[in-house]
Structure formats: C-alpha cells, structure tokens
Ligand SMILES: CCCC(=O)SCCNC(=O)CCNC(=O)[C@H](O)C(C)(C)COP(=O)(O)OP(=O)(O)OC[C@H]1O[C@@H](n2cnc3c(N)ncnc32)[C@H](O)[C@@H]1OP(=O)(O)O
C-alpha cells in the first residue's frame with residue numbers, strides 16, 4: 001500500500017473510532033493491515049483522552065500494556081459471583097450458552113459435577129448474576145478509557161484454577177488473547193480480570209511480559225508439554241525469552257486491565273485451593289469483524305467451529321468465527337454499532 005492510501009485509510013479508521021488524542025495518528029501494528037510507514041510521533045496510542053486515568057496510570061498502560069487497579073470490586077459482589085458459580089457447579093442453574101470446562105486430567109473421570117471438577121465457565125452472558133460483573137460501573141469507568149463510550153462485552157469467564165495434579169496441566173501457556181478474536185482494532189479491546197481471592201505465584205497468578213502489546217499477533221499452537229495441555233489452550237511457540245516475566249500478585253477485588261496483544265499466561269497452582277478469577281473482554285462497539293482465513297488465527301477458527309458443530313449439530317459450511325462471536329457479544333453501554 002502506498003503512503004497516501006495508507007494515511008487515507010488511517011484517517012477513515014480514526015474517524016470511525018471517534019478520534020483518539022487530538023491530531024494524533026494511531027500507529028496500528030502491521031497485523032491490523034495498516035502500513036507502519038505512516039507513523040507520526042505521538043504520545044498515546046493505547047488509551048483515550050479522559051479524566052479517569054492519571055497521567056501516570058496512562059503512561060504505565062501505554063508502556064506496559066496492563067494496569068492494576070487495587071480494590072476495585074467489593075467483597076459483597078465477589079461473594080455473589082462465587083455463590084452463583086457454586087450454583088452452576090451443582091447444576092442448580094443452567095445458563096443458556098454457557099461452556100463448562102474441566103481440567104484435561106479429570107475430564108474422563110467419574111466425578112459428579114462439583115466445584116472440584118469444573119476449571120472454568122465461559123460465555124456467561126445469559127446468566128444475569130454473573131453478567132453483573134460486566135456491568136459494574138467501577139469496571140466500565142476504566143473500560144471506557146480503552147474502548148470509548150459504546151461498549152460490548154465480548155467474552156466472559158470465571159476461572160477456577162484447580163490444584164495441580166502433578167502433570168502441570170493447571171498452567172495456562174503464554175498467549176495473546178487476540179488470537180481468539182476476529183475483530184479489530186486491537187487497541188479498542190481490553191480485558192478486565194478481577195482476583196476473587198489473594199493470588200500469587202503459589203496458586204498460579206497471572207504472568208505478563210510487559211510491553212509485548214506493542215508487537216504483533218504471533219502464531220499460536222499447542223505447547224509440547226509432557227503432561228498434556230487443555231483443549232484450546234494455545235500458546236506462543238517462540239517468544240523472546242529475554243523478556244522479563246512479571247508475576248502479578250493481586251488481592252481480592254484487585255482488577256487488572258490488559259491489552260489483547262499482551263503476552264500472558266499463568267503458572268501452576270501449587271496450593272490446595274481452587275484459585276478463582278472473573279473476567280470479561282470488552283470491545284468498542286465500533287470495532288469491525290475480520291475474516292481470519294489465511295491468517296495465523298485459522299487454526300483456532302477451525303477448532304472452535306468443530307466444537308460448535310458437534311455441540312449444536314450445525315453443519316453449515318459457511319459458518320465462521322465471526323458468527324460464533326456475534327452470538328456471545330452483549331452490549332453493556334451506549335449503542336451496538338458493528339459487533
Ligand atoms: C481469550 C481467551 C483465551 C481462552 O479462552 S483459552 C481457552 C479456550 N477454551 C475454550 O474456548 C473452551 C473449550 N472447551 C469447550 O468448548 C468445552 O469444554 C468442550 C471441549 C466442548 C467440552 O464440553 P462438553 O462437550 O460439555 O464436555 P465433555 O466432558 O463431554 O467433553 C467432550 C470431549 O472434549 C474433551 N475435553 C473436555 N475438556 C477437555 C479439556 N480440558 N482438555 C482436553 N479435552 C477435553 C473430552 O474428553 C471429550 O472428548 P471425547 O469426545 O470423549 O473424545
């Protein structure tokens with residue numbers, strides 16, 4: 001693409017996004033299909049102008065790709081999420097569309113459903129009690145700094161990381177969440193992840209490689225782990241080993257906001273407890289779906305569609321990753337524009 005066309009495309013993109021820092025041109029990574037030749041020096045690429053983040057917080061996110069806000073979600077709310085999760089585990093409620101995951105070392109076991117066999121629930125957008133998390137004003141206040149005022153909740157999870165059985169399957173390999181998402185631009189997407197208890201290295205805290213959000217989306221695949229790896233837990237094969245791993249220690253209610261290109265994962269849970277966190281990936285409603293065919297995301301599309309076909313018996317060859325995400329997406333603020 002020549003320089004003029006590239007900058008014209010950027011201008012359209014900017015208008016579409018409702019404008020970031022005044023007069024600034026967003027420097028999008030090349031994986032977004034925009035030429036880096038049109039970079040202009042500017043201060044902020046990953047946060048919007050607003051009065052919520054302090055200059056220091058804003059600079060921290062720009063530089064590192066994540067930001068921890070201490071004590072953001074109340075104990076009372078966390079208790080409600082915990083109760084609802086327990087009800088789901090006991091089969092007392094069956095929210096529509098919910099995906100229940102078991103650790104691969106216990107999937108084929110005879111255990112009755114309980115909090116000890118479920119490692120993660122995903123897609124709780126139809127469970128009003130858990131979905132309250134995605135609508136908490138204290139969460140959305142920060143989310144808006146990244147997505148702008150029209151906010152979609154795209155992906156919801158409550159993670160119940162089990163004590164490791166010794167096979168290290170409780171680890172989550174280093175990855176970028178954007179690998180799973182067929183929508184862009186990446187900087188209008190943010191994950192909010194709230195610790196539901198004290199989380200440190202002993203029970204498998206989040207591990208991040210600061211600054212990696214400035215890079216591009218890397219190819220992902222299953223890691224070659226001896227003890228095996230959970231379904232769809234793709235990892236980055238060759239990340240820069242010189243990048244310092246940072247273990248993010250959090251207290252109950254602390255919330256980390258992070259960019260979908262930030263390389264992160266979590267270590268083994270060496271404790272006897274089930275380590276809990278609740279999270280939602282939000283996106284600006286102005287984001288656009290992309291076709292991932294012919295990209296590194298093709299492998300995850302194939303896996304997700306195979307599961308969708310098996311579970312729902314749909315056999316439509318034209319089904320794409322986009323269709324799956326359109327069903328999950330739920331508006332939490334403003335207007336549903338594209339997603
Ligand atoms: C930003 C996002 C980052 C991420 O989210 S990374 C994680 C992404 N994970 C997902 O999207 C969730 C994937 N899981 C699922 O969709 C469901 O758990 C899954 C696999 C469909 C299973 O659901 P159900 O069919 O209700 O359960 P089931 O017990 O009958 O299992 C069916 C077949 O799947 C297998 N399975 C289930 N959980 C597994 C696991 N953790 N690791 C490896 N294999 C697993 C299970 O053994 C069974 O296999 P088979 O049919 O007997 O051969």
Ligand SMILES: Nc1ncnc2c1ncn2[C@@H]1O[C@H](COP(=O)(O)OP(=O)(O)OP(=O)(O)O)[C@@H](O)[C@H]1O
Nearest residue numbers: 171172173174201207245247264265266267268269
């Ligand atoms: N040698 C490695 N190669 C690739 N990824 C790794 C390696 N070691 C750890 N990881 C990944 O890095 C993240 C954090 O792992 P970390 O080393 O903190 O945990 P751990 O090995 O379970 O525990 P610890 O090192 O505290 O005993 C996880 O995503 C894990 O999968």
Ligand SMILES: O=C(O)CCC(=O)C(=O)O
Nearest residue numbers: 159161172177265266277
């Ligand atoms: O809570 C964790 O272990 C992190 C999970 C994660 O990064 C993910 O599911 O995308």
Ligand SMILES: [Fe+2]
Nearest residue numbers: 175176177264
């Ligand atoms: Fe992740």
Ligand SMILES: [Mg+2]
Nearest residue numbers: 171245267268
């Ligand atoms: Mg280690």
